[in-house]
Amino acid sequence: MATLASLPAARPLVAIEHLTHRYGKGGTSGALLVLDDVALTLVENEVVGLLGRSGSGKSTLLRSIAGLIAPDEGTIAFVPDETGEAPSVSMVFQTFALFPWLTVLQNVELGLEAQRVPAEERRTRAIAAIDLIGLDGFENAYPKELSGGMRQRVGLARALVVNPSLLLMDEPFSALDVLTAETLRSDLLDLWSEGRMPIKSILIVTHNIEEAVLMCDRILVFSSNPGRVAAEIVVDLPQPRDRLDPAFRALVDDIYARMTARVAVEPVQDGVFPGSGIQMVLPRVSTNALAGLMEEVDAPPFDGRAAMADLADQLQLEIDELFPIAETLQLLRFAELQGADILLTPAARRYVEADVDDRKAMFARALLAHVPLAQHIRRILDERTGHNAPARRFRDELEDHMSPDYADETLRTVTHWGRYAEVFAYDEDDDRFSLEDAV
């Protein structure tokens, strides 16, 4: 790793300062802080990765640069080049965002058409872009006739044809299967290193750590709730990079450690998820996934302690899937996150050995001890004479502290956990909690 100071001074493209953005209403207090005072300068000839979990505001940052969102506070300055022209941007979408009623050629021409480029020139440039990206012969195909990888190539050609200085990529490979994504990534890197694309810089949003290390010169790690730049990592491994290179692995592990760092610093683990007490936002994690992860880590080769990176590799999980499971285990005191490792507690190892009923009992104890919302629901149900209560009541209570979507998800999650642990029952038709079927 190098420090920032050792880099040669490069011409800046975009300078972002004090970027702050909120979602939802309620002014500064009730709204969710998506971006909190983010600063970032993009310079020429670099690939920068924004790495973070969902909800960390990396997509919001990307869209702010693309001009799709007007952030609440802060500035985004495009630095003009020698000729006085401001850098332009273009974007590649996770979902490809192709118009299904337009052919490949028409899709690629879209941006040129908006700029009123004459038909003749439009065609020539679009065909050149299609050739560059390796789709010649498919000009007249409709997107639905193409495979996912080819569709993303069309998305790339459409973004490149308008000659942007900065290419924005929003998780461009995450909707593709592993092999296709790999091919597309290396093709893109080849084009980039050979300088065959008109772009001067690439900004890529991802939640795949290996992808970030593979592609980027610089990685900004985002923390969530609120979204901030938690770490900036310069990758100076030479291209093309080898995933099996020990230096590469070390860097991946290091990033895993940084992404769990916030958790490890705080000794009492209530603060894993935003909010505390019953206001804690619970992620949608199924009890099967919890049990599965515990079993995986308990068994060889991990024997109770696993590096998150290895675990993600082994289970083919993105960090967006793996982290919530691991953190839920931590919340329930079934696991501890230490650096880039996950360590099972003795309770978890007993859980793995236990049979179905004992597992449920252990889970119920953990749930009532460590999840305040579950405690709260159970206490209300115990107090009431009929031992039942409308779910609406709890939903309202949660909505005082979080957005309706989060409230809904949190309640769903606690319902799922409560049902599994047989701590309380829930009847969807009546939208009520009760103790009826509970032990």
Added chain:
Amino acid sequence: MRELPSIAPARIVRGMRPFARHWRITTPGWADAVAFLLLAALAVLVAKGAAGVAEPLADLRIDPVSLDPWHLPAYALRTTLRMFAALGASLLFTFVVATLAAKSKRAEMIIVPALDILQSVPILGFLTFTVTFFMGLFPGQQLGVELAAIFAIFTSQAWNMAFSFYQSLRSVPADLAEVSQGFGLSPWRRFLRLELPFATPALVWNAMMSMSGGWFFVVASEAISVGKTRIMLPGIGSWLALAIDRQDFGAVGWAVGAMAIVILLYDQLVFRPVVAWADRFRFEQTASQDAPTSWAYDVFRKARLLPVLFAPLRLLGALLMTLDRAPARAQRPQRRRTRDPIGQKLWLALVAVVLGAALWVVIGYVARHLAWGDAVSAFGLGLITMLRVLVLIALASLVWVPIGVWIGLRPRWAERLQPIAQFLAAFPANVLFPFAVIAIVHWHLDVDVWLSPLMVLGTQWYILFNVIAGASAIPNDLREAAGMFGVRGWQWWRQLGIPGIFPYYVTGALTASGGSWNASIVAEAVSWGSERLEAHGLGTYIAKATTAGDFPRVTLGIAVMSVFVIGFNRLLWRPLYAYADRRLRLA
């Protein structure tokens, strides 16, 4: 938060699930009341304006319609042209009004509840107002009457099309919208490249449904008596009316035949090709296996006629594109402005003032002409008609649900019978009324009972073809599982059949019940020459008031019927819809 389900148009486009009504996502009840009041006020104003010009129309001369079969093709053509003129007007209305509603919050506040009400109101009752109004616009000319007829058809077509378009505009995929914004597409280009294509499949299906409804109205609106005036426009509807007057059985037969041919032709030559063509606009990333096909479309394509057929559209598009000369500058969005509070308040104040005026007009008008007794009796008659609708929908369901499921589970049959069911739904049932009247007169049957089936004659098919679509959509693995465990009989229906078709059934029954309310205006009071049969009910009440030119009673009748229909939708169909969406969606 619980919200009413919005059935996304894109989801219903596949295959053969037509859709007549769209639920709004939010349901501000007061907004409905406001829209209702405004519309009622408008109706009263039009009626008052029309009442004055009713007199000079008595000596209007129009070429008399004759029952010579040689004239029938020409009449059929005139009728069809009226239909398409109305469809054109509906499309124009849709593009303007729905776009306005989707783009402007203030317009949306008024337009959306208004559309919601208008699509559940018995449009047939407005015929009286509109005919006299348009005749007043062009006194002594056929044009006025033509416009009135076209307007009548228009009022049966426009609302659900506009609603579907509005919903499509509101549900444009976010990523495509971002692409358009990112490239700085101008509003025109955005409309032509993104919004219009995206809305097309749902709009085409709704236009088809509208056309089916339109045939019913074209027949009813060509020959109409308002007060002392009897106007007959050359067309199948007038032919039929004359045949009924003269008790000419053969001529009624000719009309039925002509109608059948016309509907078959327009279906095969116009709508099937359009549906097949519109399939390309479906927002799906995967190619579908069962893309709609049309032999006519294939013929056009093979004959390389498509470029010719689409030339006008292409030309129009090109014209719009060249008009759009604004310099392309990717707009960076401005900081979120706090909404202009003064403008908002002014707008609300304006709405409130108009509302107050509307209230004053309606109350004044109704109070001057009618007593409370009228309202009570109209309400009582409404209950009778409601009973009819309920019983008939229940009966039609008992008959058609088993048949529809049987057909739907057999793909070969479904493929063949589905178009027939759709054809029957499009066939204007009022053409068949004379046969029922003859039967009732001949066997001296009870009018109150035996006239009732006429109300569902044309609308029961909606239940049938929706159930067929639902049954064919039951996943094969569920059917196989049921078969393996030996689930049959009542258990099969309870656990697989009924839950599987329920959302579809609700759509069909909702459409059928709305149509039946509307049909009651022509179905409860029918005649055959000098024989006049009248059942007790709100439909008869409105029909009689129309014939007598009694505007206050027509207004009252329509208002009461609207209340019934809207109440029906809100209290019965919408909760069923919500339930189906929540619990019975197979996804």
